[in-house]
Amino acid sequence: MADDKKITTRAANYGEWYLDIVNRAGLAENSDVRGCMVIKPNGYAIWEKMQRGLDGLFKDTGHVNAYFPLFIPKSFFQKEEAMAEGFAKECAVVTHYRLRSVNGKIEVDPEAKLEEELIIRPTSETIIWNTYKSWIQSYRDLPLLINQWANVVRWEMRTRLFLRTAEFLWQEGHTAHATGKEAEEETLRMVRVYQKFAEEWMAMPVLVGPKSEGQKFPGAVYTLCIEAMMQDGRALQAGTSHFLGQNFAKAFDVEFTTEEGKREHAWATSWGVSTRLIGGLIMTHSDDNGLVVPPRLAPIHVVICPLGKSEAERKPCVEAAEKLAQAIRELPRDDFYGYQPIVVKIDNDTKNMPGHRFAEWELRGVPVRVELGPKDMEKNACVLARRDIPGKEGKTMGVPMAEAPAKIDALLRDIQKNLFERAKKFRDGAMRTANSYDEFKKLIEEPGFIWAHWDGTRETEDKIQEETKATIRCIPFDGPTESGTCMVTGKPSAKRVVFARAY
């Protein structure tokens, strides 16, 4: 019965633990629509924070937002062969545009069949490049730096809340450039933006570098990624940035006149991150007491719990809570908080025991909790509890009320820093090196990433995946540069790459 209140521990069952967090923290639930989730207010609030942070970074790097259609005519979709093939097996298709009522039953009207089927976008390169054709005439129209916030559909068989659902929310940047060099610079710039967001907002350390040929986006020349390690040692692709070369410009006939008066195809990039980041956030920081959210993404930064067993005892606590909340809201705003006020909530629950209330707020991941009881009133002080250190160890007693707002501000910044450092230490501690295929096979059974030499071929990568279920997650830019020989074929290898089992 007491166990009913606790969530499954990570050690007992990591998958159950994840589901418990998503449920109990009110982030999302499965809907009655196959493969589709409902994102609940607490989860959506995190997404809104992510959107705000990312959107600011996109604007800072010169991008603007626009919106393109959900439906893509099949003929557009077909034009870039590699991409069409890559997504063919997971597309939802609209074939009719009308229903009719027959004997009180609604059915698809066979008279209303579309002449050309519409694909629900799995990604928008085709519809966007079809549009760019008319927007790009001259080198003066370039670069074109556009982002869209949208939903996309990829018809997945097996889904997991946030990590893989048939419909998900994301942003997709689609840029056009006059030269390949510029487009490549953009590809790199945006993966670095993702790295910055992951590390500084999400407090989630990531590896940055190209994907292998086998793991890249269909239609791309190459794909750069940020790759994160979850607490169970598995990898999560958290964001990708693609150099598309002139593939889409050629497919959609997007030509412009250069300064020299020559006609040339435009160069392209695309890049995206999705609500999957929320799954990554959960599996990077949360613990057996529930969700842990870094302050920069927390929907609520501070919760104040007035205590007291009688109305007479509680009243001064509530008044002090309101005063404190106001003082916190009036703290100077800066970039750390996105120039927004700190969000403070007063917990007016009079029904449940204090311990129950504390546990509930920990479950929901609020970074700082303030406890205000009769004993604090006597001393004109309060108790601060930090979520990154659960239970009594994370509490500071007797903080004078006058100092509390500044202490809370400092605490929030410290939690943000601590979460990143803790996650980085964990990640670095689970990075191993394998020097032979036998050693690799042994190591891959343990959680974590593995540095290993690989000959650069698709065949070897496929063989490794088939035999060990591990894939090449990333070829990190700042990894060791030592050369060696492929652990499988013995052929030369310029540098080690990172293998892992992935979500």
Next chain:
RNA sequence: CGAGCUGUAGCUCAGCUUGGUAGAGCGCUUGGUUCGGGACCAAGAGGUCGCAGGUUCAAAUCCUGUCAGCUCGACCA
């Protein structure tokens, strides 16, 4: 899409083998006692047993179909 398992109260599940008209715990409501780490007592509300057929005097229970979910495989942000 292949294999296995599961659908009964808001949630977790018992009941099904051997058909007889619906149960528990948690949660919820009300009252009382509690209250600085997940309190307790009492009363109460809440279910077309996933859905559709079939067998039967009678189906949560047996049979057929169907839908959904979970686990494992192939695919993916």
